[in-house]
Amino acid sequence: MFKFIVAGGGSASVSIVNNLIKSGRVQPSQILVIEPSLVNYYQPGFTMIGGRVLGDAESIKKNSMHIIENKTANMFPFSVPILQKEVVSFNPDQNSLSVSGGESLQYENLIVSMGIHLDFEAVPGLKQALDDEKSTVGSIYRLPYAFKTNKIIENFKGGNAVFCMPPLPIKCPGAPQKIMHLAIDNFKAAGVTDFKVHYYMAQPAIFSVPKYAKKLKEIAEGKGINLNFEHTISRVEHEKKIAYFKNKDGEIAVPYDMLHVPPPQRGVNALKNSTLVDKTGFVEVNKETLRHTRYNNIWALGDCANTPIPKTLAAALSQSQVLTHNLFQALDKKDINAKYEGYTACPIFVGNNKLMMCEFKYGLVPHETFSYKQDVPNGFFYWAKKWLFPRVYMQFVKRNWWFGRTMFFKPKF
């Protein structure tokens, strides 16, 4: 019997476990983290790998991996036990779950932070294309494919560069267009002139928040990018270098010289068949308190929660502060009074060493930290994204020195 089981040991888990321990109210031996991976990733860095912000693949492997990955054990307080297994099923009525190997574990409180499933197989031909080293199909959504994307962009000699955006939900919905702008910068820097960039989106707009969408559309049109709304990638034939997209009239074939595909995404398998999720496959929580709507001793945060807002690390870090407070309030039989307002952030590389810092909350309402003009890209945000944020994640979050939107200041509820 554990006082707290944390299912999943990714970014959200690092934040919440460190919060619990640094509160002084929880001993490491009272927590169990269940995480199959020995490596913890700063996933926003994958965009900087693919887009060559951190240089070519060889120099990144030599010089920059310390800001992209760390051992899972190094991200958690020393002596917090980490069980290197997968959660396979949940039995919330018995306060238990089972892990790979068949063992059943009991908890008093369960925190679910199991991320989102990257469904590369959902697009016929995509996985084969990505796994074929000779193909010019990349994806920044998984580390080896991000390195492949880096090389594809480096070797691009011109022609059709095709980028796409799958249906929501996906993590960091800004990333599919960040890589497009970074690719264009690289093409120009390499003196490639004879190219055309195409962006195929499943959505009717380039971004979900109108304030940012307006500017992002202007920027894309200013670069001559061919924008195609309501087009969803349906299959890839990489031997022929053709991607297919479905629109309201049927399917179109798009020849490409390079193709970037973020995978469709859905709830992770272990959660899918449990009673913890809603019909979309994500853990059903109160969107403000982050407590499960039906099980009082279950909480969720990060990409696996059904909070109706884009899934980002920025969101997970802010959720973590609310969840910690509310969990202790519940244990003390006090009011669950902290509210997560839906804060999320999408720092979008728009080219020329500039970045648009999109910050918003529930209702897709801008919720900006720095100025009301955050739809104007600037070099300071680019610097922060490239140099500061990876170090914030790798060094500050695990020391409990960073609290999401309030940065170095612990929010008061």
Ligand SMILES: Cc1cc2nc3c(=O)[nH]c(=O)nc-3n(C[C@H](O)[C@H](O)[C@H](O)COP(=O)(O)OP(=O)(O)OC[C@H]3O[C@@H](n4cnc5c(N)ncnc54)[C@H](O)[C@@H]3O)c2cc1C
């Ligand atoms: C290319 C890319 C760019 C991004 N850019 C940004 C950005 O600029 N800004 C930003 O804020 N966010 C960005 N994100 C999103 C951000 O990385 C995620 O939102 C964040 O990692 C969510 O944390 P999480 O803990 O919910 O999920 P994860 O960090 O993915 O962790 C989930 C963990 O659960 C584990 N798990 C899965 N199944 C099981 C199981 N059955 N049992 C036990 N454990 C399991 C996994 O191994 C994993 O370690 C980006 C993501 C990507 C991929």
